[in-house]
Amino acid sequence: MPTVRSLLAQRRRHWLVTGSAGFIGSHVLEALLRAGQQVTSVDNFSTGQRSNLQSVREAVGEPAWALHRFVQGDLADPELCQELCVGVDVVVHQAALEAGPLSISDPLAVHRANATGFVNLLTAACACDVRRFVYAASSTAYGDAASVPATEDRAGRLQTPAAVSKYVNELYADVFARCYGIETVGLRYFEVFGPRQGDQADGSCARLIPRWTRDMWQGRRCVIEGDGESSRDFCYVGNVVQGTLLAALADNPGALNQVYNMAAGERATLNQLHALIAQALGREHAGLRIPTPLYQEAEPVQLRHALADVGKARRLLGYQPAYTLSQGLAESVSWYVGRVPQVA
Numbered sequence: 001m002p003t004v005r006s007l008l009a010q011r012r013r014h015w016l017v018t019g020s021a022g023f024i025g026s027h028v029l030e031a032l033l034r035a036g037q038q039v040t041s042v043d044n045f046s047t048g049q050r051s052n053l054q055s056v057r058e059a060v061g062e063p064a065w066a067l068h069r070f071v072q073g074d075l076a077d078p079e080l081c082q083e084l085c086v087g088v089d090v091v092v093h094q095a096a097l098e099a100g101p102l103s104i105s106d107p108l109a110v111h112r113a114n115a116t117g118f119v120n121l122l123t124a125a126c127a128c129d130v131r132r133f134v135y136a137a138s139s140t141a142y143g144d145a146a147s148v149p150a151t152e153d154r155a156g157r158l159q160t161p162a163a164v165s166k167y168v169n170e171l172y173a174d175v176f177a178r179c180y181g182i183e184t185v186g187l188r189y190f191e192v193f194g195p196r197q198g199d200q201a202d203g204s205c206a207r208l209i210p211r212w213t214r215d216m217w218q219g220r221r222c223v224i225e226g227d228g229e230s231s232r233d234f235c236y237v238g239n240v241v242q243g244t245l246l247a248a249l250a251d252n253p254g255a256l257n258q259v260y261n262m263a264a265g266e267r268a269t270l271n272q273l274h275a276l277i278a279q280a281l282g283r284e285h286a287g288l289r290i291p292t293p294l295y296q297e298a299e300p301v302q303l304r305h306a307l308a309d310v311g312k313a314r315r316l317l318g319y320q321p322a323y324t325l326s327q328g329l330a331e332s333v334s335w336y337v338g339r340v341p342q343v344a
């Protein structure tokens with residue numbers, strides 16, 4: 001199977017990356033610029049950070065950064081979407097408001113970003129003859145389905161308006177592929193973590209990773225709700241970037257107009273996660289004293305275990321997650337603690 005690097009080296013394409021000031025979008029942008037690709041990117045800074053763009057710039061250097069045009073704007077504006085898609089070969093659509101709790105308090109804002117923004121961009125991509133449209137879907141599409149591991153053909157009852165707005169993306173992408181001939185690939189990301197990740201509470205377990213790392217660093221006890229034995233499929237962002245770019249570059253027609261799980265394909269309990277973060281931090285800072293976690297009573301979680309079957313992505317896209325949870329944490333903990341003082 002060819003690697004992302006060898007596929008990108010074949011020719012320079014013009015990419016549109018949305019949500020580039022966000023966590024995953026900034027990593028996709030960085031990988032493309034490192035590979036000498038031409039990129040237009042867009043963000044409205046609703047949750048994204050200018051500092052993420054600045055750190056991509058520092059990581060890739062000025063010659064690669066010169067291949068990038070950044071546009072500040074909102075995908076809810078159809079004219080902007082049209083302008084962004086002119087001359088683009090591949091769209092990698094990451095922009096969304098993911099927060100489940102926000103969608104309960106403000107479903108219209110989430111619908112506007114995730115559903116209206118999506119259909120605006122997809123319509124513009126078709127009008128501009130963009131060949132491939134790869135988009136971030138979500139494991140929230142599984143809702144309360146308790147099958148472990150989850151395969152793409154399973155469905156559950158959706159739990160939040162945000163989950164509905166992301167699932168609608170899959171329906172639109174499928175219909176647009178059939179009606180207008182655009183190639184679409186949806187990627188159901190599971191619990192992604194890594195540098196540049198925000199830690200606002202959004203109902204995901206991945207957001208615990210930066211929070212717990214900083215708590216440990218500052219000598220605080222991490223709060224584990226429940227018994228810590230619920231489990232999730234935590235995936236380092238480097239794996240997700242690899243899978244996303246493989247989806248963008250796949251030339252096997254059978255791989256297109258599909259939805260894939262994008263995850264590590266391994267699960268860890270919250271107790272194991274706590275221990276692994278402590279190990280990663282301890283390796284970097286010998287002598288750091290990390291207190292035991294504090295267990296708090298909690299409502300029973302809707303979903304006790306979540307695990308992705310990544311077999312379809314392996315078979316059809318050549319996806320090979322390169323980072324285990326421990327390796328991903330080793331790449332991440334110094335970034336998480338880099339911005340907070342250590343408490344004596």
Ligand SMILES: NC(=O)c1ccc[n+]([C@@H]2O[C@H](COP(=O)([O-])OP(=O)(O)OC[C@H]3O[C@@H](n4cnc5c(N)ncnc54)[C@H](O)[C@@H]3O)[C@@H](O)[C@H]2O)c1
Pocket residue numbers: 018019020021022023024025042043044045046047048049073074075076093094095096097098112113117136137138139140166188189190191192193198204206
């Ligand atoms: N991080 C995860 O674990 C995870 C899990 C499942 C799905 N996803 C999906 O992956 C994608 C990226 O997630 P992330 O964790 O990087 O989130 P993020 O919040 O860090 O990035 C999203 C970016 O989109 C921008 N944005 C939002 N609405 C916009 C709009 N209307 N116009 C322009 N820009 C807009 C935000 O400012 C932000 O920079 C999202 O689509 C999300 O739903 C992420």
